[in-house]
Amino acid sequence: MNVSVGGFLFIAWAVVVAISDCRARRISNSIVVAGLAAAFGCAFLQCGPFGVSPAQAAIGVLIGLVALLPFFALGLMGAADVKVFAVLGAWCGMHALLGLWMAASFAAGVHALWLLVITRTRLAGLVRHHGATFELAGKRSTPYAACLTVAASAWLVLQGLTRVLR
Template sequence: MNLPIGHSLFVAWAVVVAVCDCRNRRVSNTLVVAGLAAAFACAGLARGPFGISVTQAALGAVVGLCALLPFFALGVMGAADVKVFAVLGAWCGMHALLGLWVAASLAAGLHAVWLLLATRTRLAAIGRPGAPTFQLGPKRSTPYAACLTVPAIAWIGLHAFAVGVK
């Protein structure tokens, strides 16, 4: 099955975001801007994987940004995670964001439990100076941007099969 260009661009962008976040726990602004530009170009040319308009892409980006911005302000989420969610809003539309957020949060929760078990960190020790940190080797925290993009890749796969992409 050959994927149309919009589908291929989306999957390629999402995979690169996931790999960068898992390897380095950071996503470059260049990658974020490239994803946003591609999302709007595909929407403008009616080649987007989810068939949304430029207006829907803009609304999705704004809602995605505003939805996670409070978590960044509270210091519990990185700026790249917020920006990636905004780009996902541009690609997928506002209607997809809640489902992606729930799936990503469940995946992040499982990752956090795995980190606790792998590092044998006790919940009571978290937050105390000198206590074990919430990290595994040099990697700290959960790669939330990857947790956001992986369900989006799965969703595009389901969407492609549902509409019969040829």
């Protein structure tokens, strides 16, 4: 196993999370557990795409869980979002979590604004839009776990580009 395999595992997991979140606004525990197992497996085999040790992965999980748990407790975030953030802590380490959180929150804010604009323009009859607007069961929401995994995937790609350009 080498770093490219770890990177492939991470991207595959991130894609599954993003698709599940966008389509159903639900991420099964089996997807979360698979990501956690892959992250720790890569950490133990020293083939993770972010170069995280097992100790860093464990600390990342705890920090990721504790950081977003209050938002879940207040009803502002789903449990899957918190669990995915914890798994990202295992993949990326705690040092990356603040940046990932900020990037994902920015993306989620842009998505929420887009939903507001498209909803208002449809109501006013200004725009005829028949495509999906991330509406599920009559509720508009942002797939935050997808935003998190896209931010982490973009960071991985940027790291790879930086290495190639050196």
